[in-house]
Amino acid sequence: MSATDRKVNVLLDILISLRSFLKGMWVTATNLVAREKVTLQYPYEKPQVSPRYRGLFYLPFNEKEQRLNCTGCTLCEQACPTKVISMTKLGAGKHGGVSEFNMDLGRCMFCNLCIEACPFDAIYMGSAYELASYDRDASVFRIEDLAQGGKRSVEINIKTISEALAEEEKAKAAKAKAAAEAKSAADAKAASAAEERQAAEKPAASEPAPSASPESPA
């Protein structure tokens, strides 16, 4: 390359550089003047979250049955990779529920696995997202924080479930009593043929009691 060539190249390079700088400055200038500013003034303006947003959990309250959907089956507890959920069951079976349902969100990954595991639609993720706290204990959410309707619905839930359970218990007791009496009656029948007529009357009378509660415990 001759010396003049080199000089021409240097000059060309300068011009090309200047052109590239001006191009870039044009881009920034259009952004300065003609573009929307995308800042969201966060604490004052809140972002609109999508319907599927995975925020703070909630336990939906079933207005029809006046209780939470949760039956205390612990499927969500088993589905959780980080052992966030712990619960205290209230009874078992169809009428079963929970009296306590704690979620330690300090270790939660918001991975959605518990929600997919729930067969009763009893736990969902809502749109609340400001969950940070100064206190580790504050990151543990109890049932009254999670339940839809708060403390009131938890009380109603417990009341409904304990009533149902009590009824179930009563029915069970009645059934057991009836069964016991039937058994003793059978014994008596076996023991004495003379008392047969007397013994047969009693189970017939107590028969309506178990049928009063249509579902018997599984």
Add this chain to the structure above:
Amino acid sequence: MTLTTTEITSPGMTLNMGPQHPSTHGVLRLVVELDGEIIQSCRPVIGYLHRGLEKMMEARPYRHNVPFTDRLDYLASLNSNLAIAQAIERIGNVTVPERGQYLRVLLCEINRLASHLVFLGTFATDLGATTVFLYSFRERERILDLLEAMTGARLTYNWIRAGGVPTDLPEGFGERLTAFLDEFQFALDEYDRLLTGNRIFRARCEGIGVISREMAVAYGASGPVARGSGIAYDIRKVAPYDVYDRMEFDVPVYTEGDCMARYRVRVEEMRQSARIIRQCLREMPEGETMAKLPKIFKPPPGEAYSRTESPRGELSCYLSSDGSMNPTRVHFRAPSFFHLGLLPAMLPGVKVADVIAILGSLDTVLGEVDR
């Protein structure tokens, strides 16, 4: 008496770059020996983000392991999800429904766009062009909005599971995505005008941090780093998974092997990803999105290995099973780890400022390196 010349030497300066340095992209520590501004040697120190994820996974059922992979490559967590999901499917002989496969490709490519936009922004910031960072994050924010509409999360999605994708696309997703892609083309052109042609940017990138073809092979480089060194190696083409064999896209390859080549590969890949996304939206069949896995998933004893192309390179997952509920060993082949291995070979002789450029062009994510 004769005069003897004593060679004047000064001890080099040892500089600790990181783990709290603005440009080490996480908690990487580079112990750098300096002679003035010139690097004599470099030793990357990793492990500051080690959480024992692989060991944690061994103690949990297969299904529970997917959310942990979100924390590997946190800029492209759907791609990490895919690696382990594929391994689980292979070990358990699960077939993903066709719509599920299309959705996976769609989600992974969207996430690749988001990840490459972060690269673009941080790389430009490393070189001092702060404004590009804000512009690329502006576009990324819209991608995150889309992914939020689909998965409900903005960073750790956990939406590619063993068996498929748990939900179908939300209402109006396709239209929103197409509208975004239409504008994204112009955004990319704008970054080109702002950055690619810029003389200073070229001076900082061209011929800096050259990785030769042989070196890239020897050090196990993959992904954009390998493709920037002239190796046309893309798992999506070499060993297609899901429905990538039906997609039409090019694998950008540049032979220079410098920072500029790697930058160009990634920018070009964004255009190709947009192409793949459009094809997915067009060709996606109706149907189920997720195969049913048994409640108690116990794969037969054996091993499985999956290979996926994450935005950073070849992300693979190894699983071994003894027939119980938990895997006996989980291992990830993280591309960033191999790329960090290149640093001690590349850095001696360059300036301090180039360290940042080279590290930025490798686009490592420390969550993936340390696991």
Add this chain to the structure above:
Amino acid sequence: MSMQRLHPRSASQAREILIGVVIAALILAALSATPLLPWHLLDPIRAYFYERPLLNNLAKAVLLVSFMAVQCLFLIWMERKFAGWLQARLGPMHVGWKGVLQTFADAIKLLLKEDIIPALADKPMFRLAPYLVFVPAMLTLMVLPFSPNLVGFDYHLGALFALSISTTGALGILAAGWGANNKYSVLGGMRAVAQLLSYEIPMILIVLCVVTLKNTMSLTQIVERQAGLWNIVAHPLLMIPGALIFFSCALAEVYRAPFDLPEAESELVSGFHTEYSGMRFAIFYIAEFANNVFTAGFAAILFFGGWHGPVLPPIAWFTLKTLLLIFLMMWVRWTLPRLRIDQMMSFCWKLLVPASLILFCLTALSVVW
């Protein structure tokens, strides 16, 4: 075409720009009315100070420093706002109307901050360094003629004085880098000195061109001799490349991108002021902006006719030109990437120095002709 498609500006934000333009127009109109004000009422005060030179100089110094401090606070807000808008952000919005008072709040915060000196720092040097940077920055402003009669010290060697004083700022930066006993700071300090000394040469040569053309070293005289035509219009072939070279050097002198290597945050964390916090950091910051004002004002004097201009009063013209040049510097800063140290050096020694030498020879020839 693409401009309209991407993120079009909303109507409310367009209105904000309009409001800004209106406010600027109002300020200019108010400034152009200043000659009509009853300035003669101040004559007794002027006479009082005129009789006491020592008090006079002291008053001038206090006025200058306080004016610069306030102007710096305002400029910092403006730069942040400008950068924000350019980056599709809003910039400071919280304190005061559109964040006008943000820098005041920051200054108060910096004043109240704990004064941290690293345990292994060279303490006297660490303490001294901010003032070594601050004082030259203020001294250079002293000879800058804001208007025909508003100049701190109308020195007949003003150009020489300004250049020599502004170079001593490097001493303070080296002291800061060394005194902090931090490796990043040392690298930053060394880069700063190397950069400043190199870029001083083409800068001085370009100033010499102007001095040769105007045949004076006094800054006031240089401006007065541009009364008819600004330098850049009167000698376009010499002065346009001259202004470009001067502008590049000015960017390097005040450590702004693409020459912000001494404080390159992505490489050296924060360069020479990594370890500084609180008021010492604020002093560095104010000095940086004072340097900005000085170089922009210097360029306005050398190439753009200083205070000359129609309709508006001289002070308004000078301020306007300075502000526009500062805006240009900000615009460049927020657009371009950073050079590497060796590239920056070779740019200076292989391009700027020869080019400015050639320019100087050409100027000399044109004067002799």
